[in-house]
Amino acid sequence: MAASLDNLEYYITFPNPTFNYNQNNGDSDFVFVVNEKKLPVIVLFGWAGCKDKYLAKYSQIYEEKGLITLRYTAPVKWLFVKRDHISIIGQKLVKLLFELNFDNHPIFVHCFSNGGAFLYQNFSTAINYNDKPLELKGVIFDSAPGKRRLGTLFKAISAIMEGNVLYNFTTSLFMTMFLSLVWFVEVISNTLFASENVLSNNPFANLLNEKNRCPQLFIYSKNDDLIPHTDVEEFASHRKKRGVDVTTVCYDNSLHVKHLPENRESYVTSVFQFINKCLNGSN
Incomplete structure (x- = not known):
């Protein structure tokens, strides 16, 4: 379902009311044990230039498990030129979660490339400055973050x-x-x-020491043609030293933001295991 908040176009999907959380649905044999009154909300931030039909392929893996998804990709001109707009978007997205009464739901962010990481940076900052608390349970970085080159x-x-x-x-x-x-x-x-x-x-520099300390999953590749795997590994190592629970999944051959279509089974399994770990509070 497409919707808007003060001209902010986003896509939100709710599970079917008859969804059975006690049986396997969709990819893998994984079954989430969730509080059906407080379902996990997966916020997906697309890469620069990402069309929603591509981002929807990622949200689908969560929707098939009965989770709520919210997709948003910042306009290219805002990411590259009018970047001050991104901080406003971050604030609007936090406001949106409260208006949807998601503040008591487990919130996860799944961001792609530096474009998505930049948006997450401003989203995280907006949470820190918000009057009401909003707790992130986990963050997934796909092909990000990378240094500016x-x-x-x-x-x-x-x-x-x-x-x-x-x-x-x-x-x-x-x-x-x-x-x-x-x-x-x-x-x-x-x-x-x-x-x-x-x-x-600069998402790489700013997110190194961000205040949020929830678990983080990094999915990347040695064959990434945009962001070197060494950037992601350096970033993940620094976050781990800062006390963050870090999980890494490194592929050998998949290209930038192509890890799901090229490694579907292991990708989906890694993501589901990470979310389940965060929901259960295990290390």
Whole structure:
């Protein structure tokens, strides 16, 4: 079901009222033991340029188990140019969860690539500054987070752009040069005028020491053509040293945000085991 909150378009799916939680449904033989009055809510944040029909393939694995899903992908122009809008989106999403009376439900975030991680960063910040508490039970990072690199930026923009090869290359190169200048200005500004919002547009740097300490699952690949597996491993290692319960799943061959279609059985099993562990509070 598509809906909106102050022009914020999102997609939410509720389970069928007759859903039987005591039997297997969908992928694998996994059965969740849940409180049917407080069902887990999976919030999915898509990668930059992600179309909802692709993100829906991920939410489907949760919906087949009778969980509530909420999907949202930030507009590309906000992720790359008007990035101050993302903090507002984070606040609106937190407000939405309260309006839907999900504040007492187990909340999980499943974010993809740096675009989804950037949105999660602002969502997490909004939770910290919100008047009412909202507890995250777990966070799943798929193909994220990665360090900011010009080569990675160019590839990401090129993957999003449409049109012939010449147009794609020219536009991607221009956007990369422009955004590299923006990054440079940000670094200088943060150096001269340091504040608690320093590096606010860099998910890898900011999320290293975020206040949230709920368990985190990292799904990544040695063959990722955008974010090196070493970035994810460095990040996960740092979070573990900060006292976070970290789980990692590393594939050898799957490409960026392609881990589900290329490793479906193990991917689904890993995700379900992680969520079940968080729900049961086990380590």
